[in-house]
Amino acid sequence: MKASVRQYARSVMELVADKSEAEAKALIAKFVVFLHGRQDLNKVEAITEELGRLYEIENEEIKAELISARPLQEAAKKQLVAYLQKRAGVDTVNLQESLNPDLLGGFILRYNGLVIDGSLKNNLLKFKKQLSN
């Protein structure tokens, strides 16, 4: 029976849980050979991606991307992180910050397929739509 990407990722998680680094390395090497045997090596990329997601769920941690026109103030960032913690029900939020002057002002926050758009550009576009209606 074919195993799904999620099943592979979950088994790797369970395999390496509470193992030392050396043990884990050996186990992972074995896992790669096992994958090769099942002709599933092409799924490696998807499995690592899924592993990252599982790790986040396990550790109540998420990665989020914050794009803003200018560097945001610490207080504002804290507010956003607090909101995300509540919205996603996690303890830790790892923010990846980047700047994009095209937004004109405000910010865009992305995590896990969700986009929170508070940019000036989006608001102006919406205003344009409202005016033309």
Add this chain to the structure above:
Amino acid sequence: MSSTKDFIVEQIKRQIADFKAEVEESSVGRVLKISDGIALVSGLTEAMMSEILLFKSAHGEVAGVALNLEENLVGAIILGEFANIKEGDEVVCTKRILSVPVGEALVGRVVNPLGEAMDGKGALNTTEFYPVEKIAPGVITRASVNQPVQTGIKAIDAMVPIGRGQRELIIGDRQIGKTAIAIDAIMNQKGQNMKCVYVAIGQKESKVAEIVRKLELAGAMEYTTIVLAGASSPASLLYIAPYAGCAMAEYFLDKGEDVLIIYDDLSKHAVSYREISLLLRRPPGREAFPGDVFYLHSRLLERACKLNAENGGGSITALPIIETQAGDISAYIPTNVISITDGQIFLEPDMFYKGNRPAVNAGLSVSRVGSSAQIKAMKKVAGKMRLEAAQFRELAAFTQFGSDLDEETARKLERGKRLYEVFKQDQYQPLSVDKQVVIYYSLINGLVDNIPVEKVREFEAGLYKYMDLNSDVSKLIIEKKELDAEIEEKIKTVVNNFKETLDYLIS
């Protein structure tokens, strides 16, 4: 001049002051694969079943509907131009279930399944929306069928009567008059407190244009909406068309009105659903249709109903049409829809080519609930007439080779021939119920026996004109709805009087 300028500036200022900047939260995914109007989208973890998705392509936004919700993927059909959507394009959830505009503004219009005007008469001004998919009314809210739908077609109103809230299938080969029956039925609804919705699924647009023209000429567009998903529309639009038409009908149902809805035709609808399902990689079954093709039609036709008085007393009567291949009613889709509906009108090629039009096969056509909705007068004459028709069919087959017949058999055969002559009716010539009662009454009581068979139609046409001018029997039948001794006597008198003016009677 300056006051106008000030006014404009003031307006713009107000608009700006009214605008509230806000933070928008949305679920976003990316197109992984797009082909043949089907898109696979990653992400969209919060997408709902049959939610509208917006595909943001370089050439503007295109709407789609989520149909397959998988672990990491969403399979969606695209409602519109999909050539501009590319892999990697952004897709946004709208948190809105697919819905169509409904309301009085749709009456007299030709719209596409999304409720956009197709007739060049300008945009529709509607404020209300109804979901395209809706669970049918439950058993508590329903009443039994008790009012007739007069189709104006003699053979149907007498032999396979249709009641308000019934689902009656029209089935037959191509080019045999299925649509003609439906259009005649719409035309005959004038002044009968009935709204009509005609859903054209995969029809040639030239044919639909012709239908619209005919309905306009007959004044029938005043109460009719046409939902058009033409042969060149993508399968996704064909698939939602009947549900959208039904949603538009449900608006009137909720207002307590009666609606007649025609799905022309459901075979093409099933084919479009098969296309979508195969592209979404759902497993194919018999004739390559997916496993839920029965549910596809049953959930649609179950929405036809007659509501009880506490729920407004409205009704939706559905006339689905199915096209068979070489008269094969035992194929997959025909058997499915026959089992869902409350009866069928079977049109037969042999009869059609012999000139019996409408080619309703009296043996295979049935109506399971309609007889309880006939008016009493019609019920009285139709029962006996059905018996005569059945006896004639039996005898005609039996006596094909024999020559010597006893008097009784010969008499039945002669009457049967006249009966089948009466069943013949031209297109776009619906006949009111009172006249139907008169002609059937005359027939079963032997008043037509001395009219030569080839003159029966001429006699019929003359009789209706004579009746309108010289008798109040039509009015009486419509008022009383039953045949009492007085009306029977009046029918006899008017028919005999008319016969005295004729020179072709058999002596």
